[in-house]
Amino acid sequence: MMTCRAARTVLPLLAGGDLPPRKARRAERHCASCPGCRAELAGLRRAREMMRAASAGDPGRDLGPAAWGLLMDRIARDRAERGPAPASVRGLPALRWAPAAAALVVAIAGGLLVQGLRPNRPPLSIPEGPGFEAPLPVAAAPQILMPGQAPAAGGSYARAFTAGAPRPVAPPAPQDTIVVTFVSQETGLTVNWTFNKNFEWKGGTK
């Protein structure tokens, strides 16, 4: 059985028929046996009906011929300026995203290039050996750790060697060239762009 408190929370929705049927039946059963909630529901219904009657009885207003004429003039001017199509982009809906997609590709390519040409990059080769855990680079300046050496605060590795035979990490090799590869997932076409360390274009291959 629904309590008065629970019923009062749902009565406004019941008054407009906006409760799910099961909940509505429970609330109605409660109201049938509770004069206070019944009166509350009647008041809400009556107020809603009055507002609806007032709204329906009010004919409202339409745009006058002058306002409509102004609107049509504006549309005609817009049409003359923008061509016959009423929208900025017609045709294939996917084309709407083309500029954003192109910008994203350029941003990613730029990010790859900047990342690739950054000096003092940590070595890409991963040393072998038991107990080795791959270093996880973070955003600070790179730092090469020796076995047993704790990483400095803000160092570039979250983890270092934990056990096993000591094996020093190779010093960073100078990065003379960077190759950026684009592969089309649809056609399989592969394009390589090669740059030297001064970001000078060295050629491209397909």
Add this chain to the structure above:
Amino acid sequence: MRMKDEERILVERVLAGRHDAFEPLVLPYRRALVTLAYRLLRDWEEAGDAAQEALFKAYRHLARFDTGRSFRNWLFQIAVNEARDRARRRGRETASLPELAGRGPAGDDPESGLRSAETRSDLLACLDALSPHEREVFVLRDLQEMNIRDTARTLGCSSVSVRVALSSARRKVRDRIRERFPHLETE
């Protein structure tokens, strides 16, 4: 509610460059749009401007209209956004209409009271008791008879938000009517 076939044809004509098809497309909703804007803005002149702007935007962005949706609800959505922007710009959201304050009961007979245009207008001014969101929800759901889902979609909020606002709005409207029109509220 889905789009009617004749509306779909008219939309295609407008998109094909026949902008004379725009008038029959929007004509059935023009008055409702102005009235909706008025319910939200409480100013006929501004409501007319808002409706005009909404219709212009509808024309301009017609290609983006999803024909699986109701054209009326799409137009209402544009009009609500336009009215909301105007209300925000002009700081009317917190403004109250004082016209009821000095006005007494419209008459002793509730039915004659409801027939009076003045009382109808005064009753609808009870919407001023509502917050902007409650007013939008109440107008769309109770006065324009949209269902909860379409109301939520039109306002760009969740159905739960609509239910919460609707509950509060109905209570506030009932309280305001009780306060201003005790002779109407009690049959």
